[in-house]
Amino acid sequence: MPWIAQNNPVPHGNMLRKPACDWGWDWNIALVPFGLWGAARIEPASGPRIRRLALSQSHDGGRVVLTVGVHTDEAEGAPFAVTFAGQTIEGSIANGGVAVAFEVENPALWWPAGLGPQTLHDLQVRVGETVERRRIGLRRIELVTERDAAGLSFGFRVNGVPVFARGANWIPADALPGRIDPAAVRDLLESAVAANMTMIRVWGGGRYEPDWFYDACDELGLMVWQDFMFACNLYPSTPAFLAEVEAEVREQVARLHHHACLALWCGDNELIGALSWFEESRRDRDRYLVSYDRLNRTIETALRETDPQANWWPSSPSAGPLDFRDAWHQDGSGDMHMWSVWHEGRDFEHYRSVRPRFCSEFGFQSYPSMTVIRRFADPADWNIASPVLEAHQKNAGGNARIAETMFRYFRWPAAFGDFVWLSQLQQGLAIKTAVEAWRALKPHCQGTLYWQLNDTWPCCSWSSLDHGGGWKILHHMARRFFSPVHVMAVPGADGLALLAVNDGRGAVEIRVTARALRLDGSARAIAAATATVGTTAAERLLLLDPAGIAGDELLAFAWDASDGTTGEDIWSPRPWKAWELPDPGLAVETAQEGDGRHVLSVAARHAMAFFVTAEADIPGRWDRAAIHLHPGRPARFVFNPADPAARPAFTLRDLWSATIRGQT
Incomplete structure (x- = not known):
């Protein structure tokens, strides 16, 4: 069997x-750990035991019925008591178990983050002296797949609301299970x-993951798409x-199925694609396809x-089910993995060439932050071609691809720290381009899950969170481009559109203003609009003629919404390397609270400063990164050190300082 x-x-x-x-993987170190991890315990072999609980919910208008099936061992005739939502049902176990039902009128429902509260109700099951407890979120999550003109839709509906x-x-x-800490994992999820x-x-x-992961x-309010643990290989049948x-x-589903967060079980990762990756399966596809189908049907049936x-x-x-086409490039049906930009070296605009119904994987690499690099590399090794840095890059050609992309969009950075920062900036811009292009397709597209959130060790990777939980630039940018109410610039054949999306539960009124911006910070008004934006589809607010923006101007736009959301952004009509950026004259004042x-108060005294980022030489978290500073409009950067007693030294970076200053 190939691997x-x-x-x-x-x-x-x-x-x-x-x-x-x-x-090993193209982001993980190959350690192959083995041994016991997690809890080890002794349970009595006699006396009533609860083998498992089987829970189901039925939603009808303002009424929910929770059915609790209790499967037992050695419990015939034993007393039981099941308590939920202020109700208790009691009796005696017969025929190996019991099923009870609780009716809840006008229940407090569980909602994903940002759409409502994450109400959880206590469930207690007692059989004899054995007690099991669960926390139950009353909700209905539906996977919606419907045939339409484009193919097969793919999206989620929670409590009747498309999400x-x-x-x-x-x-x-972590690459070593014994090092995984629940508090640190919760920090990543938060x-x-x-x-x-x-x-x-x-x-x-x-x-x-362990129970406490899904509890968190x-x-x-973080919905979980749960793969079964099969990935990128051919497996026996x-x-x-x-x-x-x-x-x-059966064991994993029984353990996890009660969790409110659990939105989907997926059979595997990329096993259909793997049928075409190996000479053995290409030569004898029918045999390996039948083998895969046996595995997949076994999983589904259980x-x-x-x-x-x-x-x-x-x-x-x-x-879709029983559809074995290439879903890496088939964008009309089901979920898609879009890797052409990274693995094929396409430009960021290539993300706009596909119209996914739901993109569940896409990504672009960057280097870890300097605070992480200092953990494994001495200053003498701060070079992208050093053996130490190359040892922390597991994707073949990854360093070259990062550098190649930099040549495409930016002038070459002045120093190693600038290179690291610029690698994170271009990662953020890549994913921002994809997410905004696909959010603009709503409701045709119903989801974007980028690769990847976290890291298993300190390395070059596609993550937005460093190993240890620090925020890379991508994560700061994600907070903005994933805002439930958001406005984005989307170029098209008919012009440059400013589109708004609203992922909330009610319509909002959005006001947007567009200006032509020069590098010195001066600007002229172009257009403004106000519109009511509903929750079902992206809405065009303005359509601009790119010819109306002069050769020495960028587009700056800002918006505010009736729900309190505000934002601003800049769209550049050409690559950043084409601009002769002036020295913005950054000035900073620091204070400790x-x-x-x-708290750093940063001002641009002379000209625009693009993607301004503050860094510290110790671990901690900033409240923002990669923001544009206009002259006369200072901004606050707040740093929370991991060790409050530490005394950090700060570095400011922006596009001018990273790519121009050191070369003049």
């Missing part, structure tokens, strides 16, 4: 039920919500292997028998 050698320096990992990325999924892919929080994400995809080459997602898979699926209410999707990417926070 994906370019991601697995240790071979044949697909033959064992172990996290695929343990064998555009904004988020990222999740991988294990960062996802802070960046206006509503969904994460637990990727199929990692692991099924329940509490934070022998009776013995499939029996092990069936037991795995899922549906364990949780009949589960939302199921066969694979990611997939054009009583709670240990450091």
Whole structure:
């Protein structure tokens, strides 16, 4: 059985039920850890035991029925009591278990982040002296796939409300399971919500996360797309292997199915594509396709028998059930993985060439932040071609692709720190281009989950959060381009459109102003508009003629909405390297507040300063990054150090200082 050698320096990992990325990946170190992890305990073999709970919800108007099935061992005749929402049902166990139902009128529902509260109700089940507890969010999540003129739609509806999924892919929080800390993981998930994400995809080459992970997602309102743990390989379909898979699926579904956050179970990651990756499967596709189908049907059957209410999707990417086409480039149906910009070296505008119904993977690499690089590299190794830096790049050709893209869009950076910063800036611009292009297609497109949220170790990767939880520039930008109410510039054949999206539950009024901006900060008004924007589709606010912007001007636009949302952005009609940027004359004043926070007041005295970012030489978190500063409009940058007693030194970077100053 072949394996994906370019991601697995240790071979044949697909033959064992172990996290695929343990064998290495194009972002993970190959450690292949083994041994016990998690809890170890002794349970009595006699006396009543609760084998599992089977929960289901029925929603009808303002009424919900929660059915609790209690499966027991050694409990015949034992007393039971089930308590939920202020009601208790009691009795005696018969025939190996019992099922009880609770009716709740006008319940407080669970909603994804930003759409309503994350109300959780306590459930307690007692059989004899054995007690099981769950926290239940009353909600209905539907996967909506409907045939239309373009193909097959793909989106989620929560409590009857269509929800555009904004988020990222999740991988294990560390390459060594024993180092994973619940508090640190919760911090990563909180960062996802802070960046206006509503969904994460637990990727199929990692692991099924512990209960506390899904508890945190329940509490934070972060929907979970859950892959079964099969990724990028061909797998056996022998009776013995499939029996092990069936037991795995039943165990994990029974453990996790009650979580309010759980939106979807997906059969695998990229196994359909893997059918064409290996000489063996290309030569004998029918044989390997039948083998895959046996595996996929085993997973689906075990899922549906364990949780009949589960939302199921066969694979990611997939054009739909029993559709084995190439969903990397097939954008009309199902979910799509769009990797042409990174792996094929296309420009960022190529993201606009596809119209996905739901893009569940797309990404662009950057270097980790300097505070992370200092953990593994001495200053003598601060060179992209040094052996140390290359050892922390696991994607073949990754460093070259980052540098090649820099040549395309920017002048070459002046120093290593500038290179690192610029790599993160271009990563943010790549993902911003994709997300805004696809949000502008709403409702044709119903979700964007970029690759990836987090890292397993300090390395060059596609993540927006550094290993350790620090925010890269992409994450700061994601908080803006994932804002539920957002305005974006989208070029098209008929001009440059300013479009608005509203992912809330009610219409908002948005006012937008557009100006032509010169590098010295002077500007002239072009147009303004006010419109009521509903929740179902992106709305055009303005259509601008690019010819109306002079050769020495950029487009600056700002907006405010009736829900309190405000924002501003700049659209450049040509690559940033084409501009003769003047020295903005950045000035900074620093102060420390009583709670240990450091506040930098930064002003541009002479000209526009683009993508201004403040850095510290110690771990911590900034409130913003990569913002544009207009002369006469200073901005505050707030830094919260991980150690409040530490004394940081600060560095300011902007496009002029990183690419012009050191070369004049």
